[in-house]
Amino acid sequence: MLIRPYSTGEEAQLHAIFHSAVHGLACRDYTAAQLHAWAPQDYDGALWSQRMRANQTLVAELDGRAVAFTDLQPSGYIDMFFVAAPYARRGVGGALLRHIMEMAHTRAIGVLRSDVSLTAEPFFARHGFRVETRNLVPVRGVALENATMSRMLAL
Numbered sequence: 001m002l003i004r005p006y007s008t009g010e011e012a013q014l015h016a017i018f019h020s021a022v023h024g025l026a027c028r029d030y031t032a033a034q035l036h037a038w039a040p041q042d043y044d045g046a047l048w049s050q051r052m053r054a055n056q057t058l059v060a061e062l063d064g065r066a067v068a069f070t071d072l073q074p075s076g077y078i079d080m081f082f083v084a085a086p087y088a089r090r091g092v093g094g095a096l097l098r099h100i101m102e103m104a105h106t107r108a109i110g111v112l113r114s115d116v117s118l119t120a121e122p123f124f125a126r127h128g129f130r131v132e133t134r135n136l137v138p139v140r141g142v143a144l145e146n147a148t149m150s151r152m153l154a155l
C-alpha cells in the first residue's frame, strides 16, 4: 500500500470514496435519510476541492488505485477518514491511522482527535481512542449521531 499526498484533479475520485464509504459501510448504522444528508449524490465540487486542498489530504493507494483518504490538521484533528466499501476490512484504515500517528509524532502533536461516526467508533476504539462526548449533529437539516474521540500520543 502506498500513502501519499493527494494530487489536484483527483477530488472527484475522493468524493466517490467518501460516497462509497458512507453508503456502503455506514449504511448499517444510519437511516437512508441520514446517509443522503451526509453524502448526497449532488455536491458542491468547488467547496469539496477546497476542503481536500485545505486539509492537505492523504490518499491510500492499492495496486495503483486510490481506495481511502484522510488528513491530519496541525491541531491533531482528523477531519475525514474514509475507506471505499469494496476495500474495507483489509487493513487499509489501520495502515492509514498508523501513518497519521507517525506523522503526529514527527510533528510533536500530543493528542489526536476526531468526530467519529457510529460505524467507525469500534475501529478507533481498537486503536486506542476514547469517547469524549457523544453528539447529535445537524447535517442538511437531519440529525446525525457521532462521537468526539481522542487518543494521547507519547511524545
Ligand SMILES: CC(C)(COP(=O)(O)OP(=O)(O)OC[C@H]1O[C@@H](n2cnc3c(N)ncnc32)[C@H](O)[C@@H]1OP(=O)(O)O)[C@@H](O)C(=O)NCCC(=O)NCCS
Pocket: 021, 022, 025, 026, 080, 081, 082, 083, 084, 087, 088, 089, 090, 091, 092, 093, 094, 095, 114, 115, 116, 117, 118, 119, 120, 122, 123, 126
Ligand atoms: C471505519 C473505517 C475507516 C475502517 O477502515 P478499514 O480499512 O475497514 O479498517 P481495517 O481493515 O484496518 O480494520 C477494520 C476491521 O477489519 C478487521 N480486519 C482488518 N484486516 C482484515 C482482513 N484482512 N480480513 C478481515 N478483517 C480484517 C480489523 O480487525 C478491524 O476490525 P474491527 O472493526 O472489529 O476493529 C471504514 O470502515 C470506513 O470508512 N467506514 C465508513 C465511513 C466512516 O464511518 N468513516 C469515518 C468517519 S469519521
